[in-house]
Amino acid sequence: MKGSRWSVGAAGLLLLLLSVWQILAAAQGLQVTSLRSTVPPLTIVAPAGAANPSRPLVLIGHGFAGSGVVMRGFAFSLAHAGYVAVLWDFDGHGTNPRPLPGDALRGAALLDTAEAALAEVDAQGLGAPGRVAILGHSMGSGVALAFGQTHPETAATVAVSPVEQPVTPDLPRNLLLMAGRLEAPFVRNAGQLLAEAGGPGGDPAAGTGRKLVVVPGVEHVSILFSPAAHAAARDWLDAAFGLQPGARPYTDRRVAWYGLGVLGALLVATALGPAVAAPPSASAPGRPVWRRLAALIGGVLGATLLLWLAGSAGLGLRNLLGLLVGGYVMIWFGAAGLLSLTLLRVRPSWPSRRALLGGLLAFAALWLGVGLLGQRVWLPWLLIPRRLLLWPLGGLLLLPWFLAAGEAARDASPGGRLGWWLAYSAVLAGGLFLAVRLSPELGFLILVLPLLPAVLGLHALVAASHRGSWPFALSGALFTSWLFLAVFPLQ
Numbered sequence: 001m002k003g004s005r006w007s008v009g010a011a012g013l014l015l016l017l018l019s020v021w022q023i024l025a026a027a028q029g030l031q032v033t034s035l036r037s038t039v040p041p042l043t044i045v046a047p048a049g050a051a052n053p054s055r056p057l058v059l060i061g062h063g064f065a066g067s068g069v070v071m072r073g074f075a076f077s078l079a080h081a082g083y084v085a086v087l088w089d090f091d092g093h094g095t096n097p098r099p100l101p102g103d104a105l106r107g108a109a110l111l112d113t114a115e116a117a118l119a120e121v122d123a124q125g126l127g128a129p130g131r132v133a134i135l136g137h138s139m140g141s142g143v144a145l146a147f148g149q150t151h152p153e154t155a156a157t158v159a160v161s162p163v164e165q166p167v168t169p170d171l172p173r174n175l176l177l178m179a180g181r182l183e184a185p186f187v188r189n190a191g192q193l194l195a196e197a198g199g200p201g202g203d204p205a206a207g208t209g210r211k212l213v214v215v216p217g218v219e220h221v222s223i224l225f226s227p228a229a230h231a232a233a234r235d236w237l238d239a240a241f242g243l244q245p246g247a248r249p250y251t252d253r254r255v256a257w258y259g260l261g262v263l264g265a266l267l268v269a270t271a272l273g274p275a276v277a278a279p280p281s282a283s284a285p286g287r288p289v290w291r292r293l294a295a296l297i298g299g300v301l302g303a304t305l306l307l308w309l310a311g312s313a314g315l316g317l318r319n320l321l322g323l324l325v326g327g328y329v330m331i332w333f334g335a336a337g338l339l340s341l342t343l344l345r346v347r348p349s350w351p352s353r354r355a356l357l358g359g360l361l362a363f364a365a366l367w368l369g370v371g372l373l374g375q376r377v378w379l380p381w382l383l384i385p386r387r388l389l390l391w392p393l394g395g396l397l398l399l400p401w402f403l404a405a406g407e408a409a410r411d412a413s414p415g416g417r418l419g420w421w422l423a424y425s426a427v428l429a430g431g432l433f434l435a436v437r438l439s440p441e442l443g444f445l446i447l448v449l450p451l452l453p454a455v456l457g458l459h460a461l462v463a464a465s466h467r468g469s470w471p472f473a474l475s476g477a478l479f480t481s482w483l484f485l486a487v488f489p490l491q
Helices: 002-025 069-080 107-123 139-150 184-196 227-241 254-276 289-312 326-344 353-374 391-408 414-438 451-463 469-487
Strands: 030-035 042-047 057-061 084-088 132-137 156-160 175-180 210-215
Touching (some): 042 069, 042 107, 057 107, 069 227, 069 254, 084 107, 210 227, 254 353, 326 391, 391 414, 391 469, 451 469
Antiparallel strands (some): 030 042, 042 084
16 A cells, blocks of 8 residues: 555656646747846746847736736747747736735726836847737736827737727727637627727738637636637737747647646645544534534625625725735635634644644645746746735634634545535635625636635645644645735735
């Protein structure tokens, strides 16, 4: 049995190494330059040895709770096609320590960030008048649409999952609108923008092109990793600028290799977990499944209503703990956990040394295999100091919920753990959806809600080999707090 476990661990390690190799290989033939001292922080992705003003420059802006990292699929695809791609972190996002302005969800409010990015690359000797395009996703699409009108010399504008931002039949030039088939509100908005822009047609070579592309099978987040979306943007820019010298075929598959790496991390964690797992313990009597589930539901509903009442009394829910929306989420988790523990009538004992070790081991597996590996694919995982200082507080706030969920699912069978993951994921999603309905200023939670079950599922799989509530609670609180601090903007 032990030999089989180590074989699983070795297989997981091989998958991890293969994943890292393939993710790094995506940059082969490219020159990736990071400028962290600039405002905003920049990453320039260009064909190796060919970053010069003769190549068109493409500014790429991310959406709310994103960063330049999540836009690298577009950047790599365009750089392999001969373009110079410029990524940055908007105020309050990723590695940018400046707080996000209160009106930032309007495209024009962050326009100066895109202009500062262009000024910096101009100072680096890149870019030339008439050879600049801009691409933006969601919040960044508003910036792109505003930039294309404020700077009429912009040769092409690509708005992915576009927000409301007025356009005209003349500007922006060469407007490509793109939305995922599974994000119906953004498809409708893209259609309205296309009508405002004069309808489909025009000639990209003359700067009058207008087009809407609905990408099948993707929604607001997955569209960023869609090869079809990358190809649509590349083809549109080729129509505006012409094919670039040295262009090479490239399909961005880093997210698939990332998934393989996450699987490898799960296998390694599964192999190591039993070595420190506590011996099995008997389940507490007198707590049927329905009562445990009711306690979790009651805690979530109670937390939602308590914070709604606090908001009605004048507490600003959007900006708690200095995080836009994210501070609310962490406090909400804390309140939901404390109420759930009370309803469960749990008096948890202090964790044993083995439980602490198991929780830290599970956290390390998640931090490395899900987080650090994701640093190259979808999120800025290494926290800047202002974010890192909030991590202990975030862990303490999230600990009660994960302890309550761990107590509710304690000593469940593998099938039972799956059922409990589905149950508490649905409970949390339902509670946050209700919070948005009661407090519309939290509306951007809707965009990140689809990721919550996946995050909780990865944690449940890694923690499955560690018995008891404390390993589950410690690893879940530390990892999820770090993730929230990596994603939500500073306010």
